[in-house]
Amino acid sequence: MNKIIKLSYEGKDFGYMGMKKNGNMHVFYGGADKSDAVEFKQVEYPKRSNAYYYEVVKVNKHYLDIKATSSVLFADKPSISLAMSSIVAWEEVDGELHAIISGKDTTKAVSRSAADPDSTTLYGNLTFGDGNACKVKILDAEKVS
Known part of the structure; x- marks a missing residue:
């Protein structure tokens, strides 16, 4: 079943x-409505049992990744x-979605932008230092109404 990702930041809903x-x-962003949520197919990651590649359903053979030069997702x-490839896998760790390499x-x-609090663009920031990690809930796409 396809998945969507619900976000929160500092205890507040972030769509x-x-x-x-x-x-x-x-690019990926937070604050989207349910109807605009990107759907993913979880693809097994062989080096870790609870980690997955997140394949974008609507863009053929594209996966959720971190841009090396800017950390943008x-x-x-x-x-x-x-x-x-160098595409990262993802694993839920303490309610956060962490990149696995x-x-x-x-x-x-x-994470949210560390530099621009008004930005909805999502990043792959270090959980310490850059901070601003979002909490996530991985939900079945078809069960969201």
Whole structure:
């Protein structure tokens, strides 16, 4: 079953994770309505039992990833195969969604902007230092009304 991601920040509702086109890439943002929530298919990550790649249902073979240069969350497509790519997997840790690379928790979590409190763009920030991690609930897409 497809999944959607409900967000909160500092105990307050931050809507759902949405996706929008920004230049030549799709970026993820918080504060989306249920009807605009991006749907994901969880793809098993072989190096960790509770971690998954998050495939974007509406954008063929693109996955939730972190832009190395800016930490922005964006939809990335592997050039050869998912297993041989640098696309991160994700694991829910204490209510946060953490990026997993090479089977290890990077302590980078789905977060709000540390620099712009009005921005809804989502980032993969370190849970310490940059901060601003969002709490997440992974929900079945079809059960949300």
